[in-house]
Amino acid sequence: MRFSQSFIRTSKEEPADAEIISHKLLMRAGLVRKLASGIYIIMPLANLVIKKIENIIRSEMNAACAQEVIMPCILPANLWKETGRWEVYGSEMLKIKDRAEREYCFGPTHEEVITDLVRHEVRSYKQLPVTLYQIQTKFRDEIRPRFGLMRAREFTMKDAYSFDISAEGLDINYKKMHAAYCNIFKRCGVKYTVVDADTGAIGGSSSHEFMVIAPSGEDAIVYCDSCRYSANVEKASTQIDKILGPEIPAGSSAAAPRSKIEKIHTPNASTIDDLAKFLKVDKKSLCKILFFTNGRAENDGREDVVALISGAFELNEIKLKNHLKFINLEMIPSEEVQKRVGAYPGFGGPIGINPNVKIIADNSVKHLSDFVVGANEKDYHLKNVNLSDFSVTSFADLVMVDAGHPCPQCGAKLEKARGIEVGHIFKLGTKYSEALGAKYIDEAGQENPIIMGCYGIGVGRTMQAAVEQNNDQDGICWPMPIAPFHVILVLLNSSDETQKQCAEDLYKKMLAENIEVLFDDRAEKPGFKFKDADLLGIPIRVAVGRYAAEGKVEFKRRNSKDLKVVGVDEVVSLVKSEISREINGL
Ligand SMILES: [Zn+2]
Structure with a gap:
């Protein structure tokens, strides 16, 4: 065209x-x-x-x-x-x-x-x-x-x-x-x-x-x-044991409390990061607690739950929502947590909370022993806590899987x-x-x-x-198989007879070879035409310019900076081989 x-x-x-x-x-x-x-x-x-x-x-x-x-x-x-x-x-x-x-x-x-x-x-x-x-x-x-x-x-x-x-x-x-x-x-x-x-x-x-x-x-x-x-x-999902070590079987000696629960003073350490820093331990030995509700009114089927997860992970709310079969899942406003759950926000833990509130634990908690939870008292946490110290309503996979976590099938790092x-x-x-x-x-x-x-x-x-996948700052970069045209043939100076003749001949030759070619024969400046060629994203650009007098043209791929000067006689076969390699050789 x-x-x-x-x-x-x-x-x-x-x-x-x-x-x-x-x-x-x-x-x-x-x-x-x-x-x-x-x-x-x-x-x-x-x-x-x-x-x-x-x-x-x-x-x-x-x-x-x-x-x-x-x-x-x-x-x-x-x-x-x-x-x-x-x-x-x-x-x-x-x-x-x-x-x-x-x-x-x-x-x-x-x-x-x-x-x-x-x-x-x-x-x-x-x-x-x-x-x-x-x-x-x-x-x-x-x-x-x-x-x-x-x-x-x-x-x-x-x-x-x-x-x-x-x-x-x-x-x-x-x-x-x-x-x-x-x-x-x-x-x-x-x-x-x-x-x-x-x-x-x-x-x-x-x-x-x-x-x-x-x-x-x-x-x-x-x-x-x-x-x-x-x-x-x-x-x-991911392989939790690759991050936290093996799961601790319930009833085993490792699951039994080895040391007594101890209340420790943790002033202002109300986030997992602050707490890990204060205690000089890795986040993964800490147990996070989050407070959720189905958002209904108190007398209309309201359900409040707490969720536990190792400090190594973030919690995926959609997984929790699906596990609970809730139509809606939202955080309990922090000013209401104490009244509804019996836990102290920032220093919350599963021990001693309102017994009507379900405790849903991520599977990662099964990999923790002698861990740290909040004491439900401002500025205090409990250490040496184990799963035997409170009762979990159900376990589920609640982990927000992220880049770098091990692949659940082969253990390689996920992207x-x-x-x-x-x-x-x-x-x-x-x-x-x-x-x-x-x-x-x-x-x-x-x-x-x-x-x-x-x-x-x-x-x-x-x-x-x-x-969306194939573009750069100058425009589209169509994959060859679905590009509107495979080649854009650009005549740089339409008032130069040699260039014009060369481009016209090349255009006819390409059409004769069934090459899908857009011929930019407009009387516009080269820079203007190149900008359009880049914006339209045609995979191959053949430009007829000053080299035309020597029987040569410029060949460039849209997704590369390389510019080749090739003979007019070679360019058609070069174009054909690039097209067929990318359409048939995929
Ligand atoms: Zn894999």
Whole structure:
């Protein structure tokens, strides 16, 4: 394409409402334009990227024996009423009426529609398994749309649904989709990780999230480069004995008090750091106490709990909340701790507190002996305390796993990063098939509900996540496989006939070789064109300038400072080999 005839609109202006770098770059490089809150126009360059991502998705879905369908985006209310989600979905669902006052919604997801299709088409086990997918526009009326396509209201999604006769069949399909998703993100050229997103509330079902690693990601994750372990921090665990030494078995001699509990004067040492400094001991031999509540009124099911954890760790409140099955978890205001718990904030400990308050201890406390806790009295602590000195309601993993902690699988040091969720796969089971009566008849003539899985990828989100991960101070650095063009051919001086002829010839040659090339033939200054080339992030730049008279051009990769002067005859094959190495050799 010739830049001079294109609808590429770049800008130097920082967009006012863009909070993250990828959103700013999408606006500045003219990839998207906002029409309304959370609703965007996909401009020509972004459309090229999106089509490439969609084609990678299609080829991997088809290879996994999934078949493409297109479901409508306007969906009748009755299906949603059958599963109860017409009410449950809440205000994220955009509801509409036709001229006859019939109710519809703009599809936020398609489980109901696909299950309805399959219940009408499938009768026998012989017709299963089957996996169907679509790449479709969806609408979710987000309360706070932001970050451009990252959290838009209207968005493009690939959603696939598998239908099986058994849990084993679902396992096979799930693994196929897992592998296909790995291929998709690898082929898109983004650095990604897969995290176990299994949620306790859903029971035995599996669920995995595919994350593009990027500093502004909404999810904190830890991962291990040695063994590929990866988890959300809410799910992550570590090897406590590698930090605190072995667990002390209850009832053993080591668990029995060896020395008497002693009350020690610890003036002003109300934090773990101050206390460790004052006692000249390592933080890990101290036991921290924190005070939480479910936040309800005293006469309306209020539950106050204390949580204990070794001073070596921070407490992960989400883990505690899940362990307690609380809908809400908050700290007890420190001025109320004494009255409600019977502990003294800053000098609190589990001994002698209100017996109605549950004591939840992190597993790390099992690794402590003769430890220090607060004495529940200002400026005093107790030392030589052991687990036998108070009763713990339950133990749980409450550790906030951090960079440097040992990997739970192999012991190597964990890394911490932030991720953007771009894909999610999920074993649905029979939730929708039972609600909608999607059944098959088995070999014995019995009717059974069909077993389902669902598999989503945010397409626009993947594009923006790629930008969030691949950029520098000058603009985007597209991974080759999804770049809108592979090469930007820059004519530096359009009034120089030699340069012009050389560039025109090169452009024709590249087109003849099926190279995806954007030809910047505009009558602009070289610096201006180079800035645009960097902002647009085209992976290879070929510049035709003063060396044209010697039959040479400049070759530069977007993500490198190196500039090579190469012969006009060589440059096309050089470009071709770089492109194919990065697309096929990934
Ligand atoms: Zn590991």
